[in-house]
Amino acid sequence: xxxxxxxxxxxxxxxxxxxxxxxxxxxxxxxxxxxxxxxxxxxxxxxxxxxxxxxxxxxxxxxxxxxxxxxxxxxxxxxxxxxxxxxxxxxxxxxxxxxxxxxxxxxxxxxxxxxxxxxxxxxxxxxxxxxxxxxxxxxxxxxxxxxxxxxxxxxxxxxxxxxxxxxxxxxxxxxxxxxxxxxxxxxxxxxxxxxxxxxxxxxxxxxxxxxxxxxxxxxxxxxxxxxxxxxxxxxxxxxxxxxxxxxxxxxxxxxxxxxxxxxxxxxxxxxxxxxxxxxxxxxxxxxxxxxxxxxxxxxxxxxxxxxxxxxxxxxxxxxxxxxxxxxxxxxxxxxxxxxxxxxxxxxxxxxxxxxxxxxxxxxxxxxxxxxxxxxxxxxxxxxxxxxxxxxxxxxxxxxxxxxxxxxxxxxxxxxxxxxxxxxxxxxxxxxxxxxxxxxxxxxxxxxxxxxxxxxxxxxxxxxxxxxxxxxxxxxxxxxxxxxxxx
Numbered sequence: 001x002x003x004x005x006x007x008x009x010x011x012x013x014x015x016x017x018x019x020x021x022x023x024x025x026x027x028x029x030x031x032x033x034x035x036x037x038x039x040x041x042x043x044x045x046x047x048x049x050x051x052x053x054x055x056x057x058x059x060x061x062x063x064x065x066x067x068x069x070x071x072x073x074x075x076x077x078x079x080x081x082x083x084x085x086x087x088x089x090x091x092x093x094x095x096x097x098x099x100x101x102x103x104x105x106x107x108x109x110x111x112x113x114x115x116x117x118x119x120x121x122x123x124x125x126x127x128x129x130x131x132x133x134x135x136x137x138x139x140x141x142x143x144x145x146x147x148x149x150x151x152x153x154x155x156x157x158x159x160x161x162x163x164x165x166x167x168x169x170x171x172x173x174x175x176x177x178x179x180x181x182x183x184x185x186x187x188x189x190x191x192x193x194x195x196x197x198x199x200x201x202x203x204x205x206x207x208x209x210x211x212x213x214x215x216x217x218x219x220x221x222x223x224x225x226x227x228x229x230x231x232x233x234x235x236x237x238x239x240x241x242x243x244x245x246x247x248x249x250x251x252x253x254x255x256x257x258x259x260x261x262x263x264x265x266x267x268x269x270x271x272x273x274x275x276x277x278x279x280x281x282x283x284x285x286x287x288x289x290x291x292x293x294x295x296x297x298x299x300x301x302x303x304x305x306x307x308x309x310x311x312x313x314x315x316x317x318x319x320x321x322x323x324x325x326x327x328x329x330x331x332x333x334x335x336x337x338x339x340x341x342x343x344x345x346x347x348x349x350x351x352x353x354x355x356x357x358x359x360x361x362x363x364x365x366x367x368x369x370x371x372x373x374x375x376x377x378x379x380x381x382x383x384x385x386x387x388x389x390x391x392x393x394x395x396x397x398x399x400x401x402x403x404x405x406x407x408x409x410x411x412x413x414x415x416x417x418x419x420x421x422x423x424x425x426x427x428x429x430x431x432x433x434x435x436x437x438x439x440x441x442x443x444x445x446x447x448x449x450x451x452x453x454x455x456x457x458x459x460x461x462x463x464x465x466x467x468x469x470x471x472x473x474x475x476x477x478x479x480x481x482x483x484x485x486x
Contacts, residue, residue, distance in 0.1 A: 014228035023224040029056070032227060036316065039234045045313050047073055048197070052316045056223065059318065062216065063209075066317050067191030074197040078165075082158050082396065089155065096159045097166075101194055104170050105187050108177025122174040123352055130167055133160050134391060137398075145398060161395045164388065165202055168348055169194040172208035175351070181210050198310045202389060203345045205310050206321050217318040230315030233323070237308035240301050247298055271295050271466040278477045288481065296459040300328055303342060332450035334423035334457060338378070338416075345385075353381030371421050379417030383410055408469035415461055 013019060022028040033053060040046045051069040055062045075094045084090050111119065118125050137157065144150035145157065163170075173190060176182040190209055199205040206212050217223035250268045268291040269277065277283065283291070307324030314321050324343050331337035339346060358373035386409055394400045438446060460481075464474050476486060 014225065014232045019228065020221065020224045023228060024220050028224075032231065035231065036234070039231075039238065043309065044077075045198070045309060048313055048317070052313075055317050056227075059217070059223070062318050063185075063189045063192055063213075067188055067195070070197040071191035071195030074195045077197070078162065079158075082161065084158065093155065093158055096156075097162045097195075100159065100163060101166070101170070101173075101190070102187055104173055105182070105190060108173045108182040111174070111177035111180075111182070119178070122178060123171050123356075126167065126171055126174060130163060133163065134395065137395070142398065157395060161392060164392060164395060166194055167388070168202055168352070168385075169196065169204045169208075171352060172204060176208055176210055179210070185209055185213075198313055200306070202385070203342075203348055205307075205324060205344050206314050206319060207344065207347055207351075212314075212319050212321065215319050215321045217320060222320070223318050226315045226318055226320035229320060230312040233308040233312030233315065237305050237312065240305045240308070244298065244301055244305065247294070247301075250294065251298070266290070268294050270298070271462055272468050275463070275466070275473060275477045276468070278480060282480070285481075292459040292462075293455060296455065296462055297329065299462070300325070300341065307342075307344075329455070330451060331454050332447060333427060334419045334454060335427060336423075337454050337458060338420055348385070349377040349381045353377040367425070370424060374421040374424065375414075375417040377417075378420050379413045382416065383413040404471075405469070407471035408464040408474050411471060411475075412461060412464035415464075419457060419461070 009016075023032060033049070036049055036052070037046075040049055048070065051065055054065045054069075058065065075097065079090055079093055082093075084093055107114070111122075114122075137160075140150065140153060141147065145154045147154075173182065173194065192212060193204050193206055193208060196204065206215075217226045250266060252267050252269050252273060266287075268287065269283070270291075274283075274288065274291050274295070282288075304325040311321060311324050322343060326340045326343065328337045328340040331340055354373045354377035357376035358369060361372050362369040383406070387406055390401050390406070460478070463478050464471070479486065
């Protein structure tokens, strides 16, 4: 056997027919669950293991098992994060959140009975409702969260934090109502994605219930394929984490040279540290550019680690959904990288911003239509998602971030939209054109050049996307890369 065939055998073990047959046996199940116990043992997803076993034993109740179990774990974790420990308030807050979701479930079920304006723009009205609730907080006393006289308002504020966190999932529920598919499933079935123990952000991994049920295993062999594919992702997640640990020693703000057998001759910097240094002690150009590239690679791998864990667990529950991150560092175009980098966030922007805009405006002007829809999603939708996300701190604690904090991300989103649009147009122009044949070695060099261009674009763009972004400081750093100082 060649090295390539050995690699393919190992990397594609989830498609091995003999292994699939073995995993359907009782012995195969025991081996699978013991393996998962070892893999999930040090992660926050270990409590899902009993749910996975129950979902396998009772496949007809998979949605209920995953929804009730995962939803309960989600409420428990989020309420503890909000420091709700008193049993009575814990139960009341959890009940209010479930009641809020049930209200929107009934709205989705009765979608055809809604006023015509609401039916045409359900997401706009949903977000207007959320912003109405947020703006109402400005009418309350500044210290109402600590004032016993405003106790009920403080409790509702914590529930509002859940509303803001779940807003996109509720939006998917409304879309299901618009399609009429919400009448096919019960309220508890929705819990698997609207109460997301799997997923630490507002992005709905696995999208809505319609998508999850399409990807649900309907036979024992399908379940085995899904579970082995999930196991592969969990293994990959751990391998990527080990790689991150190895890369971490190269970065100044992560490394601990005292644990190393030999000193590292190269010190790199993550984006925050690099830009902060630029005003005092500027590293050499080689270090700066190497840091930009490696920080982008580091952050991409970090996203893959989290996404593989979440999607891997969904697959083990019997939902063979698409990966969140799939080889973006091998992309040869900007639009391909964007599609592969954070799939479920991209899908959120497509569902809520791209398609509504694309279907409504400039139908007789194809290129302008694509431009408007792309900017609506990658620019407007992208910025709005992150802008709304930062209001969590205000809702819970009353800490309002100044808008200047978002200037850098506004510019980042605008340039991202422009870049993706240009990449999409270039891809469209290449369609139908004869493929130019090159010698294998030259073709490899051309591919590497395209990949390097994608890396360079996203590495530079990340200058305006980091934790301590400040537009003028970030922009000054960008120009300093080319020897322009101001």
